[in-house]
Amino acid sequence: MDSKLLDLLAQRYDSEEEIVTAITNREAILHLPKGTEHFVSDLHGEYHAFQHVLRNGAGKVKEKIRDIFEGELSDQEINEFSSLVYYPEDKVKLIKVRMNNAQELNQWYTEIIDYMIRLLPYVSSKYTRTKLHNALPKQFAFIIEELLYKTGDHFNKEQYYTKMVQQIISLGQAEKLIVGLAYTVQRLVVDHLHVVGDIYDRGPEPDKIMDTLIDNHSVDIQWGNHDVLWIGAFAGSKVCLANIIRICARYANLDIIEDAYGINLRPLVNLAEKYYEDNPAFRPKLHKDEEMSDFEQIQITKIHQAIAIIQFKLESPIIKRRPDFQMEDRLLLEKVDYDSDEITLRGEKYPLENTCFATVDPKQPAALLEEEIEVIDKLLFSVQHSEKLARHMNFLMKKGSLYLKYNGNLLIHGCIPLDEEGNMAEMKIGDQTYAGRELLDVFEKYVRHAFAHVEETDDLATDIIWYLWAGKYSSLFGKKEMTTFERYFIKDKQTHKEIKNPYYYLREKQEVCRDILTDFGLDPDQGHIINGHTPVKEIEGENPVKADGKMIVIDGGFSKAYQSTTGIAGYTLLFNSYGMQIVAHKQFTSKEDVLENGTDVLSVRRLVDKELERKKVLETNVGEELQQEISILKSLLEYRYKN
């Protein structure tokens, strides 16, 4: 190793003992059981349901509580204690109301602190003391560590501990301590979180999910098609921007745009009021118990049409300047007969209904009106100047990627585009052809380029982000074409079909999955592919575990809009030192329900893969990094002290 680098490193480790300690510490960690990974996907703005799955560690928190307290506490008490760990602030508030006097409350504090202190060593048993220390609430770290040593044979210290707990209570700190301990338990139960795409769209609070992820101690993200759409909008793609607003209008979520991100919709509203009327095809989709005045619905309906038409117009020049995208079939505005309100698709004529072409000039249908140009430009300015959106998009870029190889598995939101024979499908970009991993790498390179040059709005990089949303060989979309236009304007449902890439049936075969893993440089005997994106229809008996366990699809649909199709409220996947388990979550009612009644989301677990031997940190990505560090530290030791 370069002696300059070693000199630099020596400033950090400036004694032989320090280096030896650092090496020993790392060596020890390598032999601990691997931490628990938790995989979630397709959150689609459903902040509350996501929060719950996160807080209960996909059922792991209660399982640990049960392990320790079964027999000692009743089911009801276990439920109460669990909900306290999930939502400590709210639960403490509720309990306080129930108490008759201070003495009763103090008694409760004493009991709960004792439970927590007994639970903590169990949930942290596979971590080093340093890791536990770092997970503790800072202001109480000393006290908690003292209390933790109570366990075992320190009987003669009993009084000391009792006194300490009483002190905490009398100083009015019990509540804070309990809350802090609850979050420590949550954090230790799941060591690392993977979000396999689609944080955004359809649901009401993607921004809050982003804030939660930013606060999470250890997370990575594999971008979903909806996430790149938002990245695209921020990176200067006007067509991506039109899409995100259209989807927000469609699901009556314009608050996300206006209130959460502070983007001014006034110019769009004015345009919408001027050119559009009520239109049944563009009424917002409300979920079953959502109420909205007719006035508001009609206003959204107008906005929805205005932005959809802008979107369709914006697609045209991109399709024309990018023959490599092979999307000429999607030049739909140009296939419309504006006199008869008909369209010709693949030689077949279809009548159009619910049309709204007031701003379309039949002679040049894709031309934007001056007013439309002004609207989209102002929107883009507003989007690119939203401080909160910038923060969220930067985080998506920092923690996110198109795919991830992690602990031997391949994580990807959508698919690896294949042909019918199962070969990696090829796409030409410029004068090169790419397939499989290379194609994904080149896509990602363009996404990062576009994000680094937000002022460019029409370059290849920016156009490719849109391609990732709707293109045939996009690893995120994975369908032949997106039939948005047809679904608004054509009655014949045949035209609405979006034909999936062969990947979606070929992934049932073990051989295909093994080939993909190999293409990504992973061991096909050990690895799995983990996908989101396509809702698993549990109702129809579809199995999320495919290809003899090589393929796991975890989109069970957090999205309320899709729950009637899937029959459940989402799958998540747990991967700990004993193996992999898929968890099917039943519908989440509300946080209040969990708090008041102790009802939890019933989660059904299924074993995917059992490790023959308990997996150690040594065999993980973290282990690889530690080994590299050990080797550097050893070089330092040699260089400084052994010469």
Ligand SMILES: O=P(O)(O)OC[C@H]1O[C@](O)(COP(=O)(O)O)[C@@H](O)[C@@H]1O
């Ligand atoms: O349900 P909606 O809002 O009509 O959206 C349907 C569109 O969403 C998509 O399914 C993509 O979204 P997903 O990634 O959630 O599947 C498109 O294929 C389809 O055109």
Ligand SMILES: [Mn+2]
């Ligand atoms: Mn998706």
